[in-house]
Each structure stands twice: as C-alpha cells, then as structure tokens.
Amino acid sequence: MSFSFTYSTPDPASKARIGHLKTPHGVLETPAFIFCATKATVKSLPMDLVKKAGTQIILSNTYHLMIQPGAETVRALGGLHKMMAWDGPMFTDSGGFQIFSLGHGSVANEIKGKRMEKRQRSMLKITEEGALFKSYLDGSMHLLTPERSIAIQHALGADLIVCFDECTPFHVEKQYTAASMERSHRWEYRSLEAFKALETDQQALYGIVQGGVYPDLRQESADFVNNHDFFAHAIGGSLGASKSQMYDVVDFTMSKLSPDRPVHLLGIGGIQDIFHGVKQGIDTFDCVHPTRLARHGGALVRGHTKEHLNLRNGHYAKDPEPIEADCPCFTCQNHSRGYLHHLIKAKELLAATLITQHNITFMNRLMAAIRQAIQGGTLDAEEKKWVFHHP
Amino acid sequence: MSFSFTYSTPDPASKARIGHLKTPHGVLETPAFIFCATKATVKSLPMDLVKKAGTQIILSNTYHLMIQPGAETVRALGGLHKMMAWDGPMFTDSGGFQIFSLGHGSVANEIKGKRMEKRQRSMLKITEEGALFKSYLDGSMHLLTPERSIAIQHALGADLIVCFDECTPFHVEKQYTAASMERSHRWEYRSLEAFKALETDQQALYGIVQGGVYPDLRQESADFVNNHDFFAHAIGGSLGASKSQMYDVVDFTMSKLSPDRPVHLLGIGGIQDIFHGVKQGIDTFDCVHPTRLARHGGALVRGHTKEHLNLRNGHYAKDPEPIEADCPCFTCQNHSRGYLHHLIKAKELLAATLITQHNITFMNRLMAAIRQAIQGGTLDAEEKKWVFHHP
Numbered sequence: 071m072s073f074s075f076t077y078s079t080p081d082p083a084s085k086a087r088i089g090h091l092k093t094p095h096g097v098l099e100t101p102a103f104i105f106c107a108t109k110a111t112v113k114s115l116p117m118d119l120v121k122k123a124g125t126q127i128i129l130s131n132t133y134h135l136m137i138q139p140g141a142e143t144v145r146a147l148g149g150l151h152k153m154m155a156w157d158g159p160m161f162t163d164s165g166g167f168q169i170f171s172l173g174h175g176s177v178a179n180e181i182k183g184k185r186m187e188k189r190q191r192s193m194l195k196i197t198e199e200g201a202l203f204k205s206y207l208d209g210s211m212h213l214l215t216p217e218r219s220i221a222i223q224h225a226l227g228a229d230l231i232v233c234f235d236e237c238t239p240f241h242v243e244k245q246y247t248a249a250s251m252e253r254s255h256r257w258e259y260r261s262l263e264a265f266k267a268l269e270t271d272q273q274a275l276y277g278i279v280q281g282g283v284y285p286d287l288r289q290e291s292a293d294f295v296n297n298h299d300f301f302a303h304a305i306g307g308s309l310g311a312s313k314s315q316m317y318d319v320v321d322f323t324m325s326k327l328s329p330d331r332p333v334h335l336l337g338i339g340g341i342q343d344i345f346h347g348v349k350q351g352i353d354t355f356d357c358v359h360p361t362r363l364a365r366h367g368g369a370l371v372r373g374h375t376k377e378h379l380n381l382r383n384g385h386y387a388k389d390p391e392p393i394e395a396d397c398p399c400f401t402c403q404n405h406s407r408g409y410l411h412h413l414i415k416a417k418e419l420l421a422a423t424l425i426t427q428h429n430i431t432f433m434n435r436l437m438a439a440i441r442q443a444i445q446g447g448t449l450d451a452e453e454k455k456w457v458f459h460h461p
Numbered sequence: 462m463s464f465s466f467t468y469s470t471p472d473p474a475s476k477a478r479i480g481h482l483k484t485p486h487g488v489l490e491t492p493a494f495i496f497c498a499t500k501a502t503v504k505s506l507p508m509d510l511v512k513k514a515g516t517q518i519i520l521s522n523t524y525h526l527m528i529q530p531g532a533e534t535v536r537a538l539g540g541l542h543k544m545m546a547w548d549g550p551m552f553t554d555s556g557g558f559q560i561f562s563l564g565h566g567s568v569a570n571e572i573k574g575k576r577m578e579k580r581q582r583s584m585l586k587i588t589e590e591g592a593l594f595k596s597y598l599d600g601s602m603h604l605l606t607p608e609r610s611i612a613i614q615h616a617l618g619a620d621l622i623v624c625f626d627e628c629t630p631f632h633v634e635k636q637y638t639a640a641s642m643e644r645s646h647r648w649e650y651r652s653l654e655a656f657k658a659l660e661t662d663q664q665a666l667y668g669i670v671q672g673g674v675y676p677d678l679r680q681e682s683a684d685f686v687n688n689h690d691f692f693a694h695a696i697g698g699s700l701g702a703s704k705s706q707m708y709d710v711v712d713f714t715m716s717k718l719s720p721d722r723p724v725h726l727l728g729i730g731g732i733q734d735i736f737h738g739v740k741q742g743i744d745t746f747d748c749v750h751p752t753r754l755a756r757h758g759g760a761l762v763r764g765h766t767k768e769h770l771n772l773r774n775g776h777y778a779k780d781p782e783p784i785e786a787d788c789p790c791f792t793c794q795n796h797s798r799g800y801l802h803h804l805i806k807a808k809e810l811l812a813a814t815l816i817t818q819h820n821i822t823f824m825n826r827l828m829a830a831i832r833q834a835i836q837g838g839t840l841d842a843e844e845k846k847w848v849f850h851h852p
Contacts, residue, residue, distance in 0.1 A: 109803075109804075109807045109809060110800070110803065110804075111804060111807075111809050111811045113809065113810060113811070114809075114810040114811060114814070115811070116510070116791060116811065116814055116815065116818075117795065118791060118795075119507065134807075138803070138806060138807055139778060139799075139802075139803040139806070139807075143778060143779055143799065143803070146779040146781065146799070147779065147781055147797050147799045147800055148781060148797075153796075153797065153799070153800045153803075154800070155795035155796055387530060387534060388534055388537040388538065390537065390538055390539060400507060400509060404508065404509075404546035405544075405546055406538050406539075406544065408530075408534065408537070408538045408544070409501070409538055409544045409545070411530075412500075412501065412529070412530040412534070412544075413500075413501075413502060415529060415530070416500045416502075416525075416529055416530075418500060418502050418504065418505075419504060419505040419810050419813060419814070420502045420504070420505060420506070420507065422810060423505070423507055423810070423814065424507065427507070
C-alpha cells in the first residue's frame with residue numbers, strides 16, 4: 071500500500087499522538103510542520119539546504135502554479151518532485167484558499183475590519199460549478215472547479231492533495247457559512263469522485279472540515295468527512311477572530327473527527343498554537359510564517375523574551391553571537407547576528423537565504439522535540455522551553 | 462613565510478604559466494579566477510555553496526565595506542574571513558576603482574560617449590592627499606587616502622591587498638593620464654610605507670601598473686612597481702576602447718613586468734580575454750560578469766553558438782534539460798532550464814542562487830582546464846572548446 075497512517079498516544083492523559091504517515095516518497099514522522107514552497111520553491115533556499123535543515127515535507131500552491139508556469143508545464147518538466155528536486159513527501163492545496171482569500175480580502179484585513187474594494191477583488195463569481203477568478207498576473211480569466219483542481223493536482227504530482235472547497239470568510243453571517251459549507255461538501259464529493267476516477271495509488275486525498283466558528287456546522291462537516299472515503303482530514307475555514315476562539319473551534323472539531331485518519335490544521339504556525347494543536351491530536355501544520363518572517367529579517371529563537379530577533383535592528387550591528395548558539399544550522403554555525411544585520415541593511419539576497427535556513431531548522435527541531443516529548447510524556451515541560459512567556 | 466609564489470612555464474613556446482600562490486589561508490593554484498564578494502557576500506550564494514562550486518579565492522570591495530558596515534564593524538565581527546565564513550585566500554581592492562569610476566562615470570558610459578552629469582558625481586575632489594567623495598548611501602563625505610585605504614584593508618583582513626591609486630578614465634588626454642599616473646605612484650609609495658609600518662606577515666601588497674593606453678607611460682609604471690618592494694602586481698587603469706587595444710596594452714605591460722611576481726589583471730572576466738591574458742603570463746583575474754550575469758538569468762555554457770543561455774527567454778519554458786549536461790554543479794545535477802525559467806518569471810530569489818552556483822562552477826572548471834592545458838601544452842586546443850565561435 072502506497073499510503074498508510076499509524077499512530078500511538080503514549081500519554082493516556084493526553085490526545086497528543088506520534089504517527090507515521092507513509093507516502094510513495096517516504097514516511098513522514100508526525101507531528102510535523104509543512105513548509106511552504108508556494109511557487110515550487112521554498113523561497114530563497116536551494117533544495118539541498120531545505121533537506122539539510124531537517125525538512126520532512128513541503129507544500130506547493132495549486133493556485134499559483136496553475137497560473138505560472140501552468141500544470142501542463144510542470145507535467146512536461148517531470149512533475150513537481152522532479153522539477154524542484156524534492157524526493158520527500160509533498161502536499162498541494164486545492165487552490166481554493168487563495169482564490170477566496172484574494173477574492174474576499176485577507177484574514178488579516180478582515181480582523182482589521184477592512185474589506186477589499188470591489189475593483190481589487192480577483193474572484194469574480196462563485197457558482198455551483200466552481201469559482202471564476204482573474205489571474206493576478208495578467209488579468210486572464212480562470213474557472214476552478216473540483217474536477218479541475220484534482221486534475222491540476224494530479225498533474226503537479228504531490229503525494230498529499232486536497233479537495234476543492236470554499237474558504238468561507240469570517241465576516242459573513244452564519245447563514246452564508248452554512249450555505250457555503252454545504253456547497254463545499256458537494257464540491258468535496260465531486261473532488262473525491264474525480265480523484266477516484268484517476269485510479270492512482272501515488273496520491274492520497276484530504277477532505278476539509280468547514281463550518282466556521284459554529285459548533286453545529288463543524289459537527290455536520292466532521293460527520294461529512296468521516297463518512298466519506300478520504301485518506302485524511304484538514305481543518306479549514308474561519309477559525310475565528312481570537313486565539314481562544316480558534317482553540318475552541320480546533321478542540322471541538324478534533325473531538326468530532328474520526329481518530330484513525332491524519333489531521334492537518336491549515337495555515338497555523340505559531341509555536342503556542344502548534345503546542346495547542348498537538349495536544350488535541352493534530353498531526354501536521356503549515357504556515358508561511360517561519361519563511362516569510364525570515365525574509366523580513368526575523369529569526370526564530372527560543373528561551374528569549376521575544377519570539378524572534380528582529381535582525382534589522384541596529385542593536386545587532388556589532389553583535390558577534392549567532393542567532394542561537396546551540397542551533398546546528400549552517401547560519402548559526404558560521405555567521406553572527408552582526409553579519410546578518412549587515413546583509414539586511416545592504417539588501418543582499420543572502421540575508422533571506424541564511425535566516426530562512428535557520429527558521430526552517432528551528433521549526434524542524436521544534437517538531438522533533440515535540441515528538442520526543444510526546445513519547446516521554448513531557449509535553450508540558452517541553453512547551454515551556456519553546457513558548458514565549460509574556461513578562 | 463606566510464606568502465610565496467612559485468611558477469613554471471611548461472611550454473617553452475608560451476608565456477602561460479602555472480603557479481602556486483601561498484597565503485595564510487591556503488595555496489591558490491594559478492591561473493585562477495577571483496569571484497566578487499563586493500559587500501562581503503558572493504551575492505545570493507551561501508558560503509558552503511561557493512566552496513562546493515570549486516572556488517579558491519574571493520574579492521571584497523573596500524569602497525562598499527568602508528561605507529557599510531564600516532571597517533570597525535568588520536573588525537568587531539572578527540574580520541572578513543570570520544564574518545563571511547570564508548577560510549580560503551581573499552583579496553580586497555583599495556577602494557580607488559569605485560570612487561573614480563563612480564566619480565568620472567562608468568567605463569561602459571565612457572565607451573558609449575556619455576559623461577555623468579555634475580550632480581550625479583560622487584567624487585568631489587582629488588588632491589595630493591587623497592580623494593574626497595560622497596557616500597552613495599547617505600551623502601556623507603569621506604576622504605580616502607593611501608594610508609586610510611591600507612588601514613581599512615588591514616581591518617578587513619584579506620590576505621591580498623592593493624595600493625590606493627587613481628583609476629584614470631579613458632576619455633582624458635595623455636597629459637592627464639601621465640599626471641594621474643605620477644600621483645598614483647606617489648600614492649602607491651605611501652601605501653607601501655603604510656603597509657610596512659603595520660609589520661604584518663598576514664597580508665601581502667599588490668602594486669598597480671597605470672599608464673592608460675600609452676606604451677611609454679606603461680613602461681614607466683612597470684619600472685616603478687618592479688623597483689618597489691611589492692609582493693605582486695596588478696594591471697589597472699584604462700585598457701582602451703576595444704578588445705585589440707586592450708590586448709596590446711596587456712601584452713606590452715606584461716613584457717615589462719618582473720616575471721617573479723604574481724600578476725593580477727583587474728576587472729577582466731570574458732573567456733576569450735582570460736585565454737589571452739593567460740598566454741601573456743597573467744596569473745589571476747576578477748570580474749563581476751559571471752555572478753552579475755547569473756542574477757540577470759544568463760547561464761554560461763561552452764561549445765554552444767552563444768556564450769550564455771538567456772534563461773529568461775520563453776524558449777526554455779518547457780526545456781527539461783539542465784544548463785549543461787556534463788556540469789557537476791547542484792543546479793545542473795538537479796534542475797532543468799524550464800524550472801530556472803519559471804523561477805525567473807516568478808521573480809523567485811532562488812533563480813539567482815542556482816544560476817550563480819552554475820556560473821561559478823563553470824568559471825572554476827574553466828580555470829582548472831586552463832591549468833591542466835598549460836601543463837600539457839594544449840592551451841590552444843583547450844581554448845577552442847571554451848571560446849564562443851562567431852559563425
């Protein structure tokens with residue numbers, strides 16, 4: 071069998087689990103963090119360095135790749151694995167998140183109370199068939215449907231692929247969330263049918279749980295995915311406007327999901343949020359945060375009074391210390407904070423590469439420590455070492 | 462002895478020579494190409510990859526580093542070697558070239574007949590003392606003198622350092638070139654005195670031959686450097702407006718220089734020009750071309766009808782071949798031209814990193830092939846394999 075998932079919950083008092091998710095490109099040890107390789111590159115980092123940083127799995131975005139270079143070009147170049155020179159497990163999303171987040175306005179803008187102006191919206195129309203949107207590159211029109219998303223993800227060739235759904239925004243009424251969820255279920259069903267028709271054993275499909283912040287809808291959506299033949303589940307949609315609301319949604323949803331399938335929490339990458347998710351039984355996480363932060367000069371650190379060092383700060387100009395003295399990454403073994411500050415100020419591309427290498431190493435060390443702590447029953451103690459403590 | 466230079470000329474019919482230039486950071490096999498690490502980074506490439514590409518030696522620029530982050534900051538961070546994590550031989554220039562090329566207008570602009578407008582000029586005043594210029598960053602005023610250039614280069618800590626001189630522009634009269642050369646000799650003498658006062662055995666000093674395109678001046682300048690206690694010589698100043706004029710200047714100057722010292726040809730990196738220089742006995746070359754070309758999507762190739770592939774070209778979009786099938790670099794071993802084209806179109810930083818890695822590997826393979834061909838007496842045959850043949 072190309073795919074399988076086995077897990078154990080070593081601490082009977084906790085839902086935290088360690089697992090092995092087998093794919094045609096190797097076994098993923100969970101809990102794991104999935105790094106974004108949006109446009110078929112972990113931004114600024116050659117693939118040998120991505121691997122050296124301890125990375126198990128990466129994620130590319132169907133939305134970006136269908137526009138550029140196009141799924142047929144990726145197929146002509148041998149598929150995503152070969153094109154990117156990545157021989158490990160890989161994930162693609164369905165394209166839905168980007169269409170709808172660019173269409174409705176970003177989550178951050180939602181929280182700030184901003185809505186995108188009509189003219190900025192790239193999403194033109196949602197119908198039962200699918201979503202019609204404008205390319206951010208050239209304004210050309212594209213229709214993404216469940217069938218097309220699966221066909222594109224098949225051409226891209228990642229191991230783990232995802233049903234097409236609507237990423238429902240936070241600011242809408244419950245009535246819209248419910249209607250959107252029901253359409254997403256119909257789209258997920260069509261995704262599953264299209265996937266089955268491929269008769270492939272080289273890819274496995276995730277169903278997505280929608281329902282926004284409403285327990286009754288989340289329950290309904292969990293029932294839907296549990297009752298269909300998905301390999302795994304992802305928790306999507308709006309998780310609310312605050313950390314505590316997000317935790318409530320995650321906790322409730324996890325309590326309703328069938329425990330025998332892997333669960334992915336979409337778009338969450340804060341360290342505290344990862345610990346929280348792990349304790350609810352979440353197996354995988356993804357977020358642009360560690361790599362985007364690096365490109366803005368932010369280096370993740372643990373045991374500090376802050377979550378990251380802002381290496382742009384002139385404070386670091388003559389600092390001969392590495393980001394973290396005990397970090398085994400190339401950056402920390404070879405370069406000072408002062409040098410990284412210089413590269414940032416000089417607008418040198420190498421700054422992004424070196425800090426990205428550190429942040430990825432950091433996240434992979436975090437997940438390895440979490441797996442070990444679950445095994446040893448010391449997850450709470452481990453959390454205290456990693457999570458930023460407000461003074 | 463920290464520094465030494467030994468060489469042999471295996472082919473009695475040629476002045477081409479293979480040498481060993483010993484430095485405190487290892488032995489440089491010559492002929493060698495020196496890669497630009499202008500602002501203390503080989504742009505876009507982590508240092509382990511610079512080394513993996515077969516690089517023997519890199520060059521940083523005093524002008525850029527004195528402005529940002531400043532020589533004292535580099536010293537505080539342990540010197541250039543430690544800061545950049547480069548443990549091999551290193552070269553710094555004197556700062557003169559940038560001050561004067563930015564001051565007078567670039568060589569390319571000269572050839573195109575353009576002069577820089579007064580207000581764009583950053584070089585404010587040349588006096589016997591030195592050169593007063595404005596920082597390109599913040600407009601602050603800096604005075605660079607022979608003594609200050611040596612002091613800065615000492616703080617930076619490269620193995621091979623260079624006398625401060627005026628890089629005389631091409632468009633001036635012979636009279637200016639002569640007066641400028643004479644002042645450069647006085648500055649070189651002061652550089653040498655300042656260098657001797659350091660009493661260091663960790664750095665060695667290059668004298669520079671000036672004199673523009675005028676044989677009598679080049680003769681006088683060669684006599685000057687031959688008669689002073691420099692470790693090595695560099696050929697600087699204007700080499701003319703055409704390839705044939707440049708070759709004449711190089712040939713004439715080389716015939717006048719003492720053969721027992723290493724000779725560096727400043728700013729030359731075209732493949733044909735390197736073969737020409739090697740045949741005149743030049744030992745080292747430097748040029749931004751291979752790395753700058755890479756950042757613009759140009760990949761060096763041999764045995765083609767062009768000197769490089771322009772990977773921006775849509776022609777390569779679905780090309781599954783590597784840049785060069787027989788190249789051992791990470792890029793060629795792992796990625797297709799189609800993928801590199803995609804990265805360029807998507808404005809991904811990784812494009813620069815991967816193509817730079819190839820171009821550096823290419824130049825290092827070229828220089829290794831040249832050294833082997835000199836040994837075997839097959840330099841002309843080797844040249845035919847590398848130099849672009851006009852149809």
